[in-house]
Amino acid sequence: MGEFVYLFRIGAAEQREAMGTPERAQQSMRVWLAWMRELEANGHLKNPGQPLEPQGKVVRGRQKAVTDGPYVEVKDLVAGFIVIEARDLAQAVELSTGCPILEGGGSVEIRPVTKSSL
């Protein structure tokens, strides 16, 4: 068994589309929650993670230059992350295919958590 992080990305326009009306927003959220609950019920949800606000700051380089960002109009904004438990990368990929963000034009990046062998 290994731990994997799902990084959710979605464009601002796609996100607006999914949340367009109160009814659509509720529907989107319902589907999302159902998916999370299913992961949980099957013992795959290691950590429910955190959703992230779209705007923040970026600090870069030795100069520690602070800029606004990421920009709201960026195509693949990180929308949040969760940590799951799966047999291997193949199963983690398989589990991610049920993620509703894919239906809304977003993506899931699956990254194994580095385990130190100490």
Added chain:
Amino acid sequence: MVAALTRIFGVHNLALAEDVVQDAFCRALEVWKVRGVPENPSAWLMATAKNRALDVIRRERTARIFAPEMGRLLESEWTSAPLVEEAFAPPAIRDEQLRMMFSCCHPRLAEEAQVAIVLNILCGFGANEIGSAFLTGRAAIEKRISRGKKVLASSKRLFDLTDAEFASRLSAVRRALYLLFNEGYHGASAEAGVRVELCSEAMRLTRLLREHPPAAVPETNALAALMCLHAARLPARLDSVGDLSPLLDQDRSRWDARLVAEGLALLERSAAGHELTAYHVEAAIAAAHASAPRVDETDWESIVSLYDRLMTIAPSPVVALNRAIGIAQRDGAERGMAALHAIEGRDRLRRYPFYPAALGELERRRGNREAAREHFSAALALARNPMERRFLEKRVRTCESASGSER
């Protein structure tokens, strides 16, 4: 904001929604006192209310049942934050206000209770302000509002705009908005003769209604037309020294031409259906006045026949009074006087200052100064606010000085 929060919390948690908004206002005042008012205070308030709402959701997730349609969506941070965000988006707010408006016009509530609760929840007026607009004490209004909220809280959810009851509820909503507008326009407010803010709130909510296609029926357009055409006269309703200026004496160049045009366009659109409602007729009467650049160009012939029509649709002593004034303009003071005396249910005008004022005006035109003065004095005793009082005092004085000079 209360309407938006009610969407999330559920109508039965109306008080909680109000607390959150109240809280946001208090926090705003505290912060602004120290740091000054931010550039966009309403956005700031909105953000504060959103955060407070999320706090409440996190804290009371297990203790309280929120809106049933939200189900368990508020249990997770993943779904509650976006839903709160969504509820505060402009289209959602518009929607919620509409739903709230329909919820407030509950058949179990009396008309004046509906108006009071609309003013309180949707316009943010306090019991004091509402009380002074309705010439009722604060305690009575508070009772009316709290009873109204109890009825609201007993409903399971906000009124569904696709409900089968929509049409019948729509006419109650229109009626409440009509009363609200009238209260502002002819209001018996203690301080002022005109409460412009009541009129503009009524117009704002009527616009909201017209933006919702199923509600944008001819009768709603007629109501909107009526409001525009009357509101157009507001700038001229007080003369240069702040005294009440009756329609016939108004400086018509001060009428709001944009509102007149909008009202006429709406009236035209309201003619699309087959029905002719009281709103249609009242708007048509206002349009006849608005189309006359000078008083003596007024088409009294059609105004009287419109009043005849109104008397068959929605008869009332006040309508009859206005009809009699129209007859006096068309046929002279004698005939007008006869029409005034023939009003059925005249005793219901006993406390209405403009009935004796109309008698006084016609007596004055007939040259009976003494009788005119008596009627104006009787009207003065009934005046409901300083504006009316000053207006009628002037009339009494005019008669006195005129009869004095005759002697």
